[in-house]
Amino acid sequence: MQLTEDDLYRSSTQFRKWSFTAQQLHAQRQKTNLSATERVKANVARVRAQRAQQAADSDSISSGVDNCSGASTPNVVTSAVEVNCLTAEEELKIVNDFCERAIALGTHNNFPSPVVPTCIQYMRRFYLYNSPMTYHVNIILRTIMYLATKVELCTVGHINVGPFAEGAGRNVTTESILAPEYVIMQGLRYNLDVRHPFRGVKAGNMEMLEILHGKYQGPSQGLKAAEVQAQMLQIPMKVNGPAMKMPANKVEERIHQAYSTATQTLRNVAVLTDAYFLYTPSQIWLAAHLLADEPLTLFYLNLKVPPSHPTYPKLLTTLRNCATLISSHRLYVYNTLPQAEKDAREAIHQAEVKKLVQKLKNCRDPDKVDLVKLNQAQKRDAVEGGALEESKAKRRKVARETYENEADAFWGPELANKAE
């Protein structure tokens, strides 16, 4: 009974619960968007009806409900206009933008490496089944970031929620960080394990250097370590380029260069795409490495899987598809553009996102705006005023004290009286 690496990966929750085909991913986003839209419209209609009722009761005919054109603040509840909900594509754009903000937040807080990518994957997983219209991205992002620091055993700085909340921005309290945590855990289906490609790319780098030093012991299609080493020194600079002999130190430089480029791509671009849903981590890092140095990656891949292997063409196609997905991301494209062009495109993008965030403000679910209050209402003894009723509190206190006193007695306290 033997397990291969692939079998081990198949047992992970990332494969079992969070891997999709492109069509499934798209369909799920549409579905989430549709149900959220319906819910938002229904809730807004209900709140409006309530307000209209109140207005009618107080006989103030000229209140804001009827007077839609003169409303000073265009609130979703006060205006009578039909709610303009986000589409699934717009939702995805907003989530993507906040994932980019997560990178900025992580850099600002100096979180160690796996925290931000984990946070981003949690965001993407959460918003696969939830809509930004229901739970605002900004609120969720903070909590998810805090969750990610805990999951990734982040040992610097913000371990406690108090300091984390202070550093997270204005008007952020401990309660607002903690309020959505149960929603998030449920949204993530309690699957906290994210398989990243970062350690894989490091292992790949390690093996490539080992090949270069002639000490490679892994599968090599019947070649000796020295022969593999000799082949590596002759890898062309470009695909189908002329084979040329390179000194060992040049090749070592090349390997390091490819590694750092691939890592940068993985950290800054690949995490922002749907790659984690559509491909396995090993395919992702090989794709990033393929983008960084194609001949080197192909040489390495051929050692592991010979071109004569039945799945080789399929593997290569998968890797190229993944590479296309990564390289078609906006931030990857920017690297190839001159500065002016890049700035211009970024400005357009930012304006678009800003518009969408503004639009989101006007189509939020009125029931889910104040998560802190909802969370409190969910807890035991929640009452309108926030404080426990005085008589109730007093009775409980007396009961507790008697119980504690009687606990010292020989036969223990009296059993609780049912009638009470």
Add this chain to the structure above:
Amino acid sequence: MSKQPARAAAASKRLAEDGDICPVCKSSRYLNSTMQFKINPACYHRMCDTCVERIFKRGNSTCPIAGCAKTLSWAKFRRATFEDLKIEREVDIRKTVMDVMNKKEEDFETLRDYNDYLEQVEEIAWNLILNIDVEATTGKLERWKQHQKAELDAGPPLASGKGATQRKASQSSKKKDEAETGFTFHGLKKRVAPVKEAPYDPWGGWSIAPQYYVLQDNYDVDWYKRIKTDVHHVAGGHSLQDYCSQALRDAFGGLGVFIEDEILARDTPSMDADVGTEHAVAAAMSGKDANMNVNMDDVF
């Protein structure tokens, strides 16, 4: 049986009322209500605990009862369980005999053989109780005990070369006559040593066989060399090999997993099932269909 101590206590109380007197120091329980009588299984003479302490605490001494010259040790003194000391002695003797003659019915080929064995055991017990052939019987018991011990120590068969020779020795000893082993019982099965338990395997026989990499003992890479000698890493007990193993597993885990194909293949059978329960099972197994049905509004 459970009533026995209570009855004994009641009896001793009655004796005390009658004026129970220690045969050694002649002090009576009437004067010393806490007095207890003790016996020694060497001669079963009763004496009070004050006498026991006075005479035997410093070391072994002879029994103070006239006509009994047995050497008694302090450690062996105890309170008698039964009032009748003959019964006390019989119980002790039976206990020692049963310690040695501990065969069960399963150890014999037929019930008849077992009954014959039991009869022999009873004979030994009565010989000892009635002081008939005591020397010879205890000698035989001792030899049987040694014989059984040798059989036990032989260990599982074919465990090692040494075990094999021991087994040969025990086999040949079986053929030796009664003088050697004490007794021979007809129909007694040869003891089969229990099979040695295999060490516990926490993986239940599964192992990881990587197909894309081989974990090397050493890597000629800068950070590897640095960490290997870095006292901060080494002191914590972190294994660099483990890290490399995990990194390589990460690097190739799922390389041959084509999500598009596998997900579709995984979801198809659940569509074909037409029985409702099968649908439910499939949904529970894949977990994905169940995900779809989770109502996120339940939280608040």
